[in-house]
Amino acid sequence: MAKLDKYRMVACAIDESWDSLVRSSNNSTPFALSCFINSLDGNFSAFICKKGDEVVAGCLLALDSLSQNVIGHELVVHDGIFVKELKDLNQAQKSSEEFKALQCIAEFLVDNYSSVQVALSPLLQDIRPFQWVHYHDDKPMYVESIRYTCKADIKEFKELKQPSMYRLYEQASVSRRQAVRYSYRDQVVVNESVDVEAFLNLYCRTFERQKIKLDENILPQMRRLLTKLLKSENALMVEAKTECGSLASMAVFVWLGNTAYYLFGANDFAYRNTSTGTAVLWQAFTILAKLGIEVVDFEGVNSPDRGWFKLSFGAVISPYYCLSYQW
Numbered sequence: 001m002a003k004l005d006k007y008r009m010v011a012c013a014i015d016e017s018w019d020s021l022v023r024s025s026n027n028s029t030p031f032a033l034s035c036f037i038n039s040l041d042g043n044f045s046a047f048i049c050k051k052g053d054e055v056v057a058g059c060l061l062a063l064d065s066l067s068q069n070v071i072g073h074e075l076v077v078h079d080g081i082f083v084k085e086l087k088d089l090n091q092a093q094k095s096s097e098e099f100k101a102l103q104c105i106a107e108f109l110v111d112n113y114s115s116v117q118v119a120l121s122p123l124l125q126d127i128r129p130f131q132w133v134h135y136h137d138d139k140p141m142y143v144e145s146i147r148y149t150c151k152a153d154i155k156e157f158k159e160l161k162q163p164s165m166y167r168l169y170e171q172a173s174v175s176r177r178q179a180v181r182y183s184y185r186d187q188v189v190v191n192e193s194v195d196v197e198a199f200l201n202l203y204c205r206t207f208e209r210q211k212i213k214l215d216e217n218i219l220p221q222m223r224r225l226l227t228k229l230l231k232s233e234n235a236l237m238v239e240a241k242t243e244c245g246s247l248a249s250m251a252v253f254v255w256l257g258n259t260a261y262y263l264f265g266a267n268d269f270a271y272r273n274t275s276t277g278t279a280v281l282w283q284a285f286t287i288l289a290k291l292g293i294e295v296v297d298f299e300g301v302n303s304p305d306r307g308w309f310k311l312s313f314g315a316v317i318s319p320y321y322c323l324s325y326q327w
Helices: 016-023 091-112 167-171 174-185 196-209 218-232 276-290 307-311
Strands: 007-012 043-051 054-063 080-083 115-119 143-153 189-192 235-241 247-256 259-267 295-297 316-326
Touching: 007 091, 016 054, 043 091, 054 091, 080 091, 091 115, 143 307, 174 276, 189 276, 196 218, 196 235, 196 247, 196 259, 218 235, 218 247, 235 276, 247 276, 259 276
Parallel strands: 259 295
Antiparallel strands: 007 043, 043 054, 054 080, 115 316, 143 295, 143 316, 189 235, 235 247, 247 259
16 A cells, blocks of 8 residues: 555534535535535544645544444535645556545545445445555455446536437336336426425325335434525525326436536326326426536446336446445
8 A cells, every 4th residue: 555644634614614625526425515414413524635735535424322333424425535636746646646535535544433334426436445455464444335327417407498309308218218108298387496395295105105104303403404495506406297287297306517416306197107206307407407517327227127217217336335444
């Protein structure tokens, strides 16, 4: 492993300065932004990795109540480990400096916590700094597992076209293309929304139908989260209504840079045989593209019940890593 004499981890606040660091990285996600984290219950700690006086990386952790274990948070899809973009270096230099910054974080975690559970950003692909911790001794090592999400390129949606003219439409499944066509035929209307209570009501009914009981603290956190995200201009909530004006589907996206993440979705079971569940996403692509979003991450295809639906939009599989460590 590399020598890290010049590297150190320093605790910091989760505030506007932290957000500036998050935004300076090309492998961070919106789940590390203060407007997201500060809306949630939990014990969160943020650290910066410094090389001398220069900040080179960040690390945001969800801890247990005693701050002894890194446990993650159920609403934080990807934990906040990221490296600052190093613009003035060539590729070899960037690779070396990014490795050292991540090594510093990896060693800091095992030195300060009894156990670690983190899900990395899909944009962070080199996990060797974690894999090589304790490589040459008999101490425990990180264990990695691969998870999957899928992503759709929506740049073409900046230009309004007939559905069949989009390349993404050509890549979609037969059933999804049919649902897109039917949504226009049936005059499903998709618009922006800021009605958080309408979404939460629909979200609750979605889980009630599936006989899934939500933890009692989830809805208050979601209410705070959605309210703050929509005010921060880092999120979009859309609603799909039938031709008669009945609310049938809603979806929420949160973004950082040019990538939006499909955060939440909810559908009225009464309209399960309509195309509103497809329309709420498909027509949202146009709204997002006009806001400068180029990629939509569907946020996980790790369940047989939901994975195929997301992939049916023509999205491309993308892996990401979960890491665990236990003394």
